[in-house]
Amino acid sequence: MRSREAHRVARRITAVAAIFVVAAASAALAQPAILAGDTIRSLGERAMGYKPMSLDHVNIFVRNAERSHRWYTEVFGLHTQDTMYHPGGERLRAAFLACDPGHAHDIALFEVGDDAALQQKGQVGLNHVAWRMANLDDLAEIYRRLHDKGVPVRVSDHTVSLGVYFSDPDGNGLEVYYELPRNQWQQERPFSGGGAKGRFPGPWDEVLRQQTPALTSV
Incomplete structure (x- = not known):
């Protein structure tokens, strides 16, 4: 008698465990997947409501x-x-x-x-602070102002944006840039999408022609 009762209890425990396994699997399937390739979702996007x-x-x-x-x-x-x-x-x-x-x-x-x-090159910490300009004309104006003040600059064409890089008097990295509206990107990803360069004519044209691809950074 005790053996049959123990067998029934064991079967009930197994059934309840199976229900929990199915429920957990269903919940996992309902969560957005984190995919590589064209669809990228961070853990924050998947788990946070804010x-x-x-x-x-x-x-x-x-x-x-x-x-x-x-x-x-x-x-x-x-x-x-x-x-x-x-x-x-x-x-x-x-x-x-x-x-x-x-x-x-x-x-x-x-x-x-x-x-x-002062900050040392290559140390862990903030790389630069970027200031977004409203249009390409404003970017050209601040570029000329930096040139007139004798501030060394570096220019980088990121295909969807053009950035001008320089440092403040204490060596803190800065950038001023103009970014195209999203509907003009002509690519899905902003930096690894392989878009065409040369969409930002301005006073930096000669500087860009002289620079090598190895000098560009985000």
Whole structure:
């Protein structure tokens, strides 16, 4: 009798386990797949019900806040939204700058002193901060401004965008760029799609002709 009862219990346990296995398999099939090739989905896209609105601002350490504040406003034409000073003095400690005066800030510059170590080439950390221009004419204007100020630049044609790369007085990497509207990309992927270059005529034409493909980067 006990043997038959134990057998019935074992069968029930097996049946319940089978139900759980089927349910788990169904749930897994219902999840969006992470595919290679044309369809790419990150774990965040698959698992999260939220995402940030956008990347909003950057905070940069500089050796001299006064110098950097002047440089960023002269090069980019940014609005000064707020400033902070060192205690007991008139020396600038931090500045908050924005492209749009209706936005709190796009970049904050915090002074860390003249003896602070500068970034080293190839070290782990931020590569560059990119500023998107509204059109190709605006990109050409800031390109000429950088040239007039004697700022060394590098230009890269990414097929869907054109980027101008340079550094601020403390060696922080910067980029100004213009990107085509999505319906003009003529390719699915922005950087590995193999699109045609040469769609961004401007004062950088000769520089691009002289550069080798090995110098381009995103």
